[in-house]
Amino acid sequence: MTTSIDFDRYDRVRPIRWTGEALELLDQRKLPFTVEYVRCDDSDAVAAAIHALTVRGAPAIGIAAAWGVVLAARAIEAADGAEAAARLDPAMQRLNAARPTAVNLAWALARMRRVLAVAGHDWRNVLEREAQAIADEDLAANRRMGALGAALIVPGSGVLTHCNTGSLATAGFGTALGVIRAGVAEGRIDQVFAGETRPWLQGARLTVWELQQDGIAPTLIADAAASHLMKTGKVQWVVVGADRICANGDVANKIGTYQLAIAARHHGVKFMVAAPSSTVDMATASGDQIHIEERDPGELFGVGGVRTAAQDVGAWNPVFDVTPHELIDAIVTERGVIERPDATAMRAAFGD
Numbered sequence: 001m002t003t004s005i006d007f008d009r010y011d012r013v014r015p016i017r018w019t020g021e022a023l024e025l026l027d028q029r030k031l032p033f034t035v036e037y038v039r040c041d042d043s044d045a046v047a048a049a050i051h052a053l054t055v056r057g058a059p060a061i062g063i064a065a066a067w068g069v070v071l072a073a074r075a076i077e078a079a080d081g082a083e084a085a086a087r088l089d090p091a092m093q094r095l096n097a098a099r100p101t102a103v104n105l106a107w108a109l110a111r112m113r114r115v116l117a118v119a120g121h122d123w124r125n126v127l128e129r130e131a132q133a134i135a136d137e138d139l140a141a142n143r144r145m146g147a148l149g150a151a152l153i154v155p156g157s158g159v160l161t162h163c164n165t166g167s168l169a170t171a172g173f174g175t176a177l178g179v180i181r182a183g184v185a186e187g188r189i190d191q192v193f194a195g196e197t198r199p200w201l202q203g204a205r206l207t208v209w210e211l212q213q214d215g216i217a218p219t220l221i222a223d224a225a226a227s228h229l230m231k232t233g234k235v236q237w238v239v240v241g242a243d244r245i246c247a248n249g250d251v252a253n254k255i256g257t258y259q260l261a262i263a264a265r266h267h268g269v270k271f272m273v274a275a276p277s278s279t280v281d282m283a284t285a286s287g288d289q290i291h292i293e294e295r296d297p298g299e300l301f302g303v304g305g306v307r308t309a310a311q312d313v314g315a316w317n318p319v320f321d322v323t324p325h326e327l328i329d330a331i332v333t334e335r336g337v338i339e340r341p342d343a344t345a346m347r348a349a350f351g352d
């Protein structure tokens with residue numbers, strides 16, 4: 001497939017930088033007002049950064065964890081990969097436990113374990129090459145799925161997206177935001193709406209900032225405005241990313257995605273999920289089996305450190321939800337487009 005997209009135009013934001021000595025993470029807690037990288041010198045610092053959302057987004061936390069393994073390797077001695085694997089196991093388990101919902105974290109660590117198991121005396125170089133490969137493959141997958149997803153969008157369309165699925169959440173270009181970038185570049189998308197994505201405001205803080213770096217001017221909406229937006233006819237597609245795609249096509253993504261899918265179906269708006277194959281988890285049969293992360297209820301009590309909620313209130317803060325496959329029109333990965341996903345279509349695309 002050929003595409004007219006100038007990818008280099010979109011290579012401006014990089015959330016993860018490997019210096020050869022340390023891992024530098026663009027601190028997403030401080031964006032858009034402060035652009036600052038946090039330096040991680042060991043794997044526990046990486047695990048803490050993943051847990052704190054310094055680095056976030058399913059593919060990005062997998063990539064960061066892979067570099068975390070490279071850092072953990074600095075602290076041990078081993079004659080070969082098998083011996084190193086045993087010694088690195090506690091650090092890898094701590095990285096794996098940093099966040100539960102996005103499968104990309106466990107997937108990246110499993111890849112590091114696999115290459116380690118067969119590595120010889122040069123196991124440190126093997127780990128470093130694998131971490132770099134995970135990052136490089138993610139960027140390539142995003143570019144490919146961007147073009148594939150954009151091709152589904154009829155010129156002149158408006159789209160709504162949720163959370164942040166861009167360069168900040170990946171090795172670059174983005175998943176759903178990659179589709180949107182490609183769609184804008186190809187003249188298919190006229191207008192991009194971004195939901196705020198409360199409580200952490202990934203949409204208002206990160207997606208808007210990222211698109212502005214590209215010269216794309218999104219329109220911000222309150223999350224609660226989504227159904228009304230759809231009713232006006234201004235959007236033809238909802239395009240979102242994923243943290244885990246199950247064997248039956250159910251999709252876990254940022255809290256609020258499920259209600260967007262319900263509203264989209266009601267209004268005849270199409271619903272697309274864009275994610276690399278590293279987000280596909282064929283070992284999880286359906287969304288009912290996904291561990292949904294719940295974060296500090298304090299995230300709901302205010303914005304930017306200013307309290308907005310009444311005092312002495314209880315709160316519940318699940319940060320992901322599951323969209324049933326019946327509400328999804330297309331899942332786009334770098335391997336192709338799965339229309340109306342279900343267990344049969346998923347098996348045909350990804351095996352068992």
Ligand SMILES: CSC[C@@H](O)[C@@H](O)C(=O)COP(=O)(O)O
Nearest residue numbers: 056057058163165169241242254
């Ligand atoms: C490529 S990003 C896909 C998802 O990871 C994204 O939509 C999302 O839900 C991120 O959640 P976050 O809690 O910000 O890590």
